[in-house]
Amino acid sequence: MSAVHTQRGFGGLAYLVVACGLGLYFTFAAVQGDYGMFARVAINAEAEGLRAERDRLSVDLGEMQNLTHRLSDDYLDLDLLDQQTRDVLGYMRADEIAIR
Numbered sequence: 001m002s003a004v005h006t007q008r009g010f011g012g013l014a015y016l017v018v019a020c021g022l023g024l025y026f027t028f029a030a031v032q033g034d035y036g037m038f039a040r041v042a043i044n045a046e047a048e049g050l051r052a053e054r055d056r057l058s059v060d061l062g063e064m065q066n067l068t069h070r071l072s073d074d075y076l077d078l079d080l081l082d083q084q085t086r087d088v089l090g091y092m093r094a095d096e097i098a099i100r
Contacts, residue, residue, distance in 0.1 A: 067080065071084070
């Protein structure tokens with residue numbers, strides 16, 4: 001009786017190595033890739049910061065629109081005009097005293 005040598009191929013081992021490699025690659029990409037969890041957290045934080053800046057700029061825009069309306073031809077706020085004249089041109093009334 002002759003001994004039968006069965007030779008196992010490396011196909012199963014190669015398949016296992018390739019499957020593990022792909023699994024590790026996709027796990028790494030899901031965590032640290034361009035569209036991974038860490039990128040998602042960074043994008044959400046940036047979006048929240050931009051929303052806060054948008055809200056602050058919206059308030060500033062409302063204030064500027066109010067001041068512009070108060071100095072327009074249709075509606076003139078004399079107190080605001082007097083304040084702007086003092087700030088920009090450095091004018092003051094004759095009955096005022098300037099302290100430096």
